[in-house]
Each structure stands twice: as structure tokens, then as C-alpha cells.
Amino acid sequence: MHGPSRIRFEVEKPLGKLAKWLRLLGFDASYQGDADWRKEKDAEFPRIRLTRSQKTLRNETAGAFILIESDHYLKQLRQVINATGIPLSNLHPFSRCLRCNVPIRTTTKDSVRARVPDYVWHSQNEFTVCPRCGRIYWPGTHAERGRQVIQELFGTDKNLGVKNHDKFEKR
Numbered sequence: 373m374h375g376p377s378r379i380r381f382e383v384e385k386p387l388g389k390l391a392k393w394l395r396l397l398g399f400d401a402s403y404q405g406d407a408d409w410r411k412e413k414d415a416e417f418p419r420i421r422l423t424r425s426q427k428t429l430r431n432e433t434a435g436a437f438i439l440i441e442s443d444h445y446l447k448q449l450r451q452v453i454n455a456t457g458i459p460l461s462n463l464h465p466f467s468r469c470l471r472c473n474v475p476i477r478t479t480t481k482d483s484v485r486a487r488v489p490d491y492v493w494h495s496q497n498e499f500t501v502c503p504r505c506g507r508i509y510w511p512g513t514h515a516e517r518g519r520q521v522i523q524e525l526f527g528t529d530k531n532l533g534v535k536n537h538d539k540f541e542k543r
């Protein structure tokens with residue numbers, strides 16, 4: 373199946389903010405600034421390269437790419453979504469670690485007791501954790517901005533089944 377939900381990206385420098393927003397929307401977005409950049413290869417589902425460089429395009433002999441035009445992440449996101457035809461139904465917001473690009477997992481409230489601030493533990497009931505870096509996520513103000521961006525991109529924030537999650541790191 374080659375549905376839009378299988379769309380994956382490899383994002384060149386200096387598009388780190390775009391990569392994070394793609395992750396926030398739920399997409400697999402490998403970033404050039406990360407240690408594991410392009411290590412993983414999947415011939416069946418090749419990544420779409422996002423670049424700001426004309427030079428990169430001339431040097432590439434194969435593969436899909438999008439030459440990002442704007443310096444602003446929201447316009448960049450809009451260009452990617454327009455170019456790929458990603459529908460709202462293919463988004464899985466707040467399902468991926470913004471740092472590691474791996475899917476996060478639900479975890480129990482008890483298990484994060486010592487790892488989040490008291491006020492968070494007492495006020496929140498839903499927590500997720502990154503299996504790679506251990507970062508803990510919970511609903512918060514960061515998710516509000518995420519909702520706003522989705523609304524700006526797609527004209528709606530309804531029927532997303534979104535679980536809002538803020539980012540937070542503490543060891």
C-alpha cells in the first residue's frame with residue numbers, strides 16, 4: 373500500500389524546525405542534524421528529500437524531492453502538504469518524539485511520578501514516553517500551538533482524535 377500515510381521525509385539542514393513540525397504532525401522525518409541521518413534505508417518507502425539548496429538538486433541523480441521556498445516554517449509546512457497531497461486524515465499528531473523521530477508510547481501515571489514536576493503529576497493523567505531518549509510528554513500549552521497550526525494548514529481541527537501532548541524533559 374502506497375497511501376499518503378506512508379510518506380516519509382529526509383530533511384536537510386537548515387530545516388530543523390520544519391523537521392520537528394513534521395514529527396509533531398506524526399510524520400517520520402529524518403533530519404540531517406541528527407546522528408542517525410540517512411542510516412536507515414527502505415527501498416519500498418523511500419524518503420522525500422526536503423531541501424533549500426539548488427546545488428543539492430543538481431547533485432542528486434535519483435529520488436523525490438521538494439525544494440523548500442520559504443524561510444518560515446508554516447509556509448514550509450504548507451508547501452510540503454500541498455506538494456504531497458497529504459490529507460488531514462493521515463495526520464497522527466503528538467505520536468512521535470520531537471527529538472528522536474520515533475513513535476512514543478503511553479505509560480502509566482505512577483511510572484513518571486519521580487520524573488515530572490509535582491504540579492504536572494497532580495494535574496495530568498495522560499503521559500507518554502519516548503522509548504529511545506526517555507522524554508516524557510503530556511497534554512499542555514505546546515499542543516495548543518500544534519492545534520492552531522493544523523487548523524491553519526487544513527482549516528479545521530475537528531475529528532482529529534488528537535491527544536495533546538506537551539514536551540518536557542527531565543531525568
Ligand SMILES: [Zn+2]
Nearest residue numbers: 469472502505
Ligand atoms: Zn526521544
